[in-house]
Amino acid sequence: MAENTTQTSGAPKDENTLGIFSAKAAAAAVNAQTSSRTMWGDAWKRLKRNKLAVIGIIWIGIVIVVALTADLWVPGTLGNPTETDSATMAQNSRLAPSPDHPFGTDTLGRDVLCRVIYGSRISLAVGVLATAISTMLGLIMGALAAYYGGIWDTIIMRLADIFLAFPYTLFVIAMLAVIGPGIQNVFIAIGILGWPSIARVFRSAILTVKENDYVDAARAMGASDARIIARHIFPNSVAVIVVYATMNIGSAILTEAALSFLGMGVQAPNPSWGIMIQDGATYLATQPWLMIMPGLAILTTVLAFTLLGDGLRDALDVKMKDA
Amino acid sequence: MFEKKTRVQMHLKDQPVPEGEHLLEVDDLKMYFHTQDGVVKAVDGVSYTLDRGETLGVVGESGSGKSVTHLTIMGLIDMPPGRIEGGDVRYRGQSLLKMSEEQMQDIRGNDIAMIFQDPMTSLNPVYTIGRQLGEGMRLHRGYSKDEALKRSIELLDMVGIPNPEQRVKDYPHQFSGGMRQRVMIAMALACDPDILIADEPTTALDVTIQAQIIELMREMQKKNGNAIVMITHDLGVVADVADKIMVMYAGHPVEFGTADEIFYNSTHPYTWGLIRSIPDPVMTEKHPLTPIKGNPPSLVTLPSGCAFSPRCPYATDKCRSERPGRIMVGPNHYSCCHYALDKDFVTKNAPKTSRTKPAVKAAAQAEKGGEA
Numbered sequence: 001m002a003e004n005t006t007q008t009s010g011a012p013k014d015e016n017t018l019g020i021f022s023a024k025a026a027a028a029a030v031n032a033q034t035s036s037r038t039m040w041g042d043a044w045k046r047l048k049r050n051k052l053a054v055i056g057i058i059w060i061g062i063v064i065v066v067a068l069t070a071d072l073w074v075p076g077t078l079g080n081p082t083e084t085d086s087a088t089m090a091q092n093s094r095l096a097p098s099p100d101h102p103f104g105t106d107t108l109g110r111d112v113l114c115r116v117i118y119g120s121r122i123s124l125a126v127g128v129l130a131t132a133i134s135t136m137l138g139l140i141m142g143a144l145a146a147y148y149g150g151i152w153d154t155i156i157m158r159l160a161d162i163f164l165a166f167p168y169t170l171f172v173i174a175m176l177a178v179i180g181p182g183i184q185n186v187f188i189a190i191g192i193l194g195w196p197s198i199a200r201v202f203r204s205a206i207l208t209v210k211e212n213d214y215v216d217a218a219r220a221m222g223a224s225d226a227r228i229i230a231r232h233i234f235p236n237s238v239a240v241i242v243v244y245a246t247m248n249i250g251s252a253i254l255t256e257a258a259l260s261f262l263g264m265g266v267q268a269p270n271p272s273w274g275i276m277i278q279d280g281a282t283y284l285a286t287q288p289w290l291m292i293m294p295g296l297a298i299l300t301t302v303l304a305f306t307l308l309g310d311g312l313r314d315a316l317d318v319k320m321k322d323a
Numbered sequence: 324m325f326e327k328k329t330r331v332q333m334h335l336k337d338q339p340v341p342e343g344e345h346l347l348e349v350d351d352l353k354m355y356f357h358t359q360d361g362v363v364k365a366v367d368g369v370s371y372t373l374d375r376g377e378t379l380g381v382v383g384e385s386g387s388g389k390s391v392t393h394l395t396i397m398g399l400i401d402m403p404p405g406r407i408e409g410g411d412v413r414y415r416g417q418s419l420l421k422m423s424e425e426q427m428q429d430i431r432g433n434d435i436a437m438i439f440q441d442p443m444t445s446l447n448p449v450y451t452i453g454r455q456l457g458e459g460m461r462l463h464r465g466y467s468k469d470e471a472l473k474r475s476i477e478l479l480d481m482v483g484i485p486n487p488e489q490r491v492k493d494y495p496h497q498f499s500g501g502m503r504q505r506v507m508i509a510m511a512l513a514c515d516p517d518i519l520i521a522d523e524p525t526t527a528l529d530v531t532i533q534a535q536i537i538e539l540m541r542e543m544q545k546k547n548g549n550a551i552v553m554i555t556h557d558l559g560v561v562a563d564v565a566d567k568i569m570v571m572y573a574g575h576p577v578e579f580g581t582a583d584e585i586f587y588n589s590t591h592p593y594t595w596g597l598i599r600s601i602p603d604p605v606m607t608e609k610h611p612l613t614p615i616k617g618n619p620p621s622l623v624t625l626p627s628g629c630a631f632s633p634r635c636p637y638a639t640d641k642c643r644s645e646r647p648g649r650i651m652v653g654p655n656h657y658s659c660c661h662y663a664l665d666k667d668f669v670t671k672n673a674p675k676t677s678r679t680k681p682a683v684k685a686a687a688q689a690e691k692g693g694e695a
Contacts, residue, residue, distance in 0.1 A: 213444040219399055220439070221432035221459045221510070224425075231458075235449045 046315040053311020059304040067120040078114035082269040085109065094287045103293040106279060112289065115271035116297050122272050123301060126186055126256040127249035133191025134252075135245050138198025145199065146206035147229065157203070160196035168193065169258060176264045186265045190252050201244050205237035212236070239316035243309050250305035257298050273298050335415050336434045336517045344416035345372040346550055347396075347435075347518055352410035354395045357403060361623040365391040367574040368410070371567070373518065378544065378551040380561030380582065382597060383571035384619050389554045392571075393520045397437060398427045414518075433463040436511035440523040442503035446495035452479070452506055453491035459513045478509040482539060501532035505539065512543055519544075520552045525560060537564060559601040562586065567655075570594050573620055573630040580656030589673065590652050590663040592635045598674045629661070637662070637672060 047053050074081075078101075085092075092109030095101055103112035145156040163171070175189040209215065210233060218232050259265030260274025268275055273294040280290030340346055354366035366388045373379050381389045394400050396412050396419060412419045414434065422430065431437075436459075439445045446455060456478055457471030466474065472491065479487035482505040495503060504524060511519055521540065525533035541564055544551055553561050561568060561582070568585040570578040570593060578591040585594060596615035617634040620626055626633050632642040641661055650663040662668040 212447075213439050213441055214447040216399065217437075217439055217445045217507075217510075218447070218458070219431070220397060220437040222428045222430070222462055223432075223458070224428055227462075232447055236447065 043312070043315040047311050050311040050314060052307045053315070056304040056307030056311065059300060060308060063120050063301055063304070064124065066117055067124055070117050070121065074114055074117055078111040078117075081110060081115045081118040081271045083110075094283065094290065096287070097289055104287065104289040106276070106290055107283075112276070112293050115276055116273070116294055118271040119273045119276060119294060120297065120301070122183065122266055122270065123253045123256060123298070126183070126190065127253040127305070129187045130190035130194065130252040130256075131245050131248045133187065134194030134248065135198055135241065137192065137195035138200075139202055139241065141195060142199040142202030143206060143229070146203040146210065147225075147233075153203075156199065160199050163193065163196040169255065172255060172259060173262065173264050176259065181264050181267055183266050183270070186256055186259060190255050194248065194252070198241070198244060198248070201240055202237060205240045206233055209233045209236040239313070242316065243313040246309035246312055247306055250302040250309070253298065253302055253305070335417060335430070336515075338415065340375075341416040344413065346375050346377075346415060347373040348411075348413045349392075349396065350411045350413070352392065352395065352412060353408040354391060354400065354405055355408045356405050358623075363622045364574050364625065365405075365622060366395060369569075369571070369574075369576055370410075371569055371576075371579065373550045373552065375517065375550055376544070376548050377567065378553060378561075378565045380558075380565030380568040381552060381554045381571060382556065382558050382561060382568060384556055384615075386619050386622070387571040388574035388622075389556075389571050390522050391574075393437070393522065393552060393554060397431060397435060397520070398422070398424070399431075429463070432459045432511075432516070433514045434516055435518045435520065436514070436516035438504075438507050438511050438519065438521040438524050441527045442500055442507050443527065445507055446498075446503055448495055451492050451494055452498065455495075456491070456506065456510050456513060459510060463514050474513070475509075478513055479506070481543075482506070482509045482512075484509075500528055501535065504528060504532070504536050508536070508539060508543065512547065512549075515547055516549055518550045518552065520554070522554045523556070524553070526555070526557075533560070540564075557601070558585075558597045562601075570597065573625060574622055575630060575659070577631065577660070578656075578658045580653065584653060584656045588652070588656070590650075590658040590669050591631075591660045592637055592672070593631050594658075595672065595674050596634075629659070637668070 047057075089109040092105050093107055095105040095109075097104045101111050101113065103116060105111055106115065141156050141160070145153040171193055172189045175193065176185055179185045179189065215228060215232055218228050223231070256265055256272065257274035257277070260272040261278045262274075263278070265274060266272035268279075276294035277291050277298075280287070280292075280294070283290050349369055349371050352366055352369045353364070356363040356365055369388070369392050371379060381392070383389050391400065395405070395407065398419065407420060414430070419427070419430065446452070453472050453475045456475035457466065457468070460466040460471045460474055461468070476487045476491050479491055484490050484502060484505055490498075495506075498506065504527075508524075519540070524540070525536050528536060537560065540551060540553075543549075551564075553565060555561055558568075565582045568580065568582050569576050570585065570591065572593050578585065578589060578594045580588075586598065589595060589598065593615070596613070599613040600615065602612055615634060616636075620630055620633065626643070628641075628643045628645050629635070629638070629647050632638040635642065639661075645661070647659045647661045647663075649657040649659055650661075651657050652663055657663075
């Protein structure tokens, strides 16, 4: 009992309480030696214990690595995702999955796996960039609304309400109709139209955190507004944002697929998963792999982001540390 | 060494208190909240002075303006809805109310520190104890991370946290309530403040821990010579610690005097009510615990006359129609009761228990007097 030796020098009036505390303190001391002492380090430990989240991370990792390295090995083995060789197109059209073409080929004789792999680049890019745009906008708007309150809060939150009152996909389609289809515009449309929900989540997170006594305590200690936002409010609400943004990546991928399916998003011959499903839909009865393969890609990737988001939500909850 | 990053060159607390000034002087402070329901006169004419080494007990029920008074002094009230309607607060002769927010940020934590009521929520859950303890020192003294951590360990040791080298790396949720309040005290004392405002520091704690925390604050005061403002609703808590006691009711001080004057010669029926509400270990059927009946009045629509008159068992027509002013009972002892100087009224109605105690505590009192 290390505690007993220090207590005499500490506070002589403490014998009773320390007796009660010592078991807890000892447990905490053991804990102290085994765990890294940062919020993210602890969160990572807890995340690793969540099997589903680990599966999500692994799958996202595989998708990212494959997408990033595709140029190095895909053209040599699976061919080009967009160009068609008119000479061999006829005999290569809509082949069933085989060792040569694991996912089969499409109407124009292109390898489906190759297109799914290149499609992942578009999906990931849209997911991450659109989420980045909407998160940034949402954070700024949410912070303005929550911290300054009053008229700012009213204007921003009513604006968010108006945005949320429109059916999301229709709104995106309408915006794309104005600014035109194409991959950059998909980023912009999904990104810009996604801010209201993030702003709402962040605003309520700030409002909750702002009411905490430790914010008052920090003010009473002489901390400035900027310091309070950066050191006390942001770290306590960042967990919510990280979780929300992670899940938002999944839904941005879905939205992009839907838009491309409808012909409003990425344009052919670019290999978007949505376009591939659209192309394959005609042959669902006879050559189902044309639709199933990109569909599976969407399903697994979106699911992986959702699982990771769920895991992060649990992992970032500081109070669950000892669970 | 620690001047390199300090924002303000002139530290008020390093300078001597100017002649004729007090460490802290609150002069007829008025803070009203302008709400939809009307004007809430949360602080309505509070005055007191405080010098180094002194302890002021501020006693009153919830909503009597104890906390708001001191949050106003710290400049922590949101304005609007709050507004200072008059009066002044001078710290070492300088008006705190006239200072800019930046100057106040230098005062807060460095010169005047505050301990909040609930230690369970006053610590930021995402930072280790050490980091939070060090924040004030890094802010006001420009300590480096390592220096702050080292000092944090010393502070934890000082407030009686066992095994401070290990515990400094723990998160708040790994501490119990009493230990967290010790941490809060260490945090408040980190920059050797002149004045420590403790807002009900023991209310959220176990009774067994309460005495320890009070004792700890006293010890620290002895060591550092700081002044303490102890805000509480429990007259028993400040009984032994406070030099002066201010009894507040409905935003207004109703009686002010030394601890002994308040305990043994109080002349205000509200103070009597508070004294009667202190549980007594020898309580019997003959000496029951007597509550003050009713609730504090709404601060928007104060009763005419004495604010306490609706609940006062001795209220007369005069009490209900005329607001009593300060009636000096002793050189530094005043009471806001029309009948404060009516000896018969006071002897007849003042709580008997407090009148019998001086004999028992005479020795302790003499010793205390000798110290001062």
